[in-house]
Amino acid sequence: SQTIHQWPATLVQPVGSPLSLECTVEGTSNPNLYWYRQAAGRGLQLLFYSVGIGQISSEVPQNLSASRPQDRQFILSSKKLLLSDSGFYLCAWQSGGQGNTEAFFGQGTRLTVV
């Protein structure tokens, strides 16, 4: 069966520090991978989208970057965190293809920048 792992679950980081959030998927190959951010309150903003290794689409200009060094690994990074980077970050995967399949979400990372 397919599973998705996202860690850490919570993170408190000072302003200006680096960030690395990792997401891995098991039990599937060549998935579409997503990073979303949900700001305090709600709203689900698509940050990055990847259809394959090394292929990253950035949806909004920001202080973050993403990388996909392996087929089932998706990493969200920042060199210097801002207060506005606080939020709930969700990784998701979906079978590559025609958009007709369920997306599966990790449990999320609660990031607080102080």
Add this chain to the structure above:
Amino acid sequence: GEDVEQSLFLSVREGDSSVINCTYTDSSSTYLYWYKQEPGAGLQLLTYIFSNMDMKQDQRLTVLLNKKDKHLSLRIADTQTGDSAIYFCAETPLPDYKLSFGAGTTVTVRA
């Protein structure tokens, strides 16, 4: 802001029906989805509808699709306290089927 639009809040009495509305952007979207997010958790797929359908029913859930108006709704019959959550509609428009969500509707069920 999000391209998929939803009403932000809905309060409903336990036992009544809830109706959550969504307007999506792209008529090329072949599938449209409803996801549920409980507090502090990720999203889970509730139901979906193929774009050539007008309605889909799944136990207490009824999805209605008006493709002409790009309007999607989710009706929850006999709403329970466990239905309190944020509900997101989502689409996967061409050409890359990128999964895009609305802002979410927070449903609060009161006794």
